[in-house]
Amino acid sequence: MSTTETAPNPTIVTLTDAALNHLRAVTQQGHYGVRVGVSGGGCAGLQYLMDPCGEPNDEDLVQTVGDGDTAVRVVLHPMVVPYLKGLTIDFSTALVDGGFKFINPNAASTCGCGTSFGV
Numbered sequence: 001m002s003t004t005e006t007a008p009n010p011t012i013v014t015l016t017d018a019a020l021n022h023l024r025a026v027t028q029q030g031h032y033g034v035r036v037g038v039s040g041g042g043c044a045g046l047q048y049l050m051d052p053c054g055e056p057n058d059e060d061l062v063q064t065v066g067d068g069d070t071a072v073r074v075v076l077h078p079m080v081v082p083y084l085k086g087l088t089i090d091f092s093t094a095l096v097d098g099g100f101k102f103i104n105p106n107a108a109s110t111c112g113c114g115t116s117f118g119v
Helices: 017-027 078-084
Strands: 004-006 013-015 033-040 046-053 061-065 072-076 087-092 099-103 116-118
Parallel strands (some): 033 072
């Protein structure tokens, strides 16, 4: 497979400990990793996508976060890297406004719910 497995550097996406722990549980259910992407839509123009995934495509970049058996693979298509470079993903278990949070230094604007952004 010619998929690019990125070394610890460069870091494209950072996961907080809370996000890493939550995604570990997801990927340990038989998934290769988590695909993080962007699509048109949302109230700010672009929206984040994040789904468990199988084996990456040949052109995908794979960033491993964490160590050993507890590492999580973040799979990215090269076209989304300019939008996501420097992105931090956090996770909250709060009953109100809980779930994944995206902190993106590339976003010129974000929506109130934090799941879409504009550049």
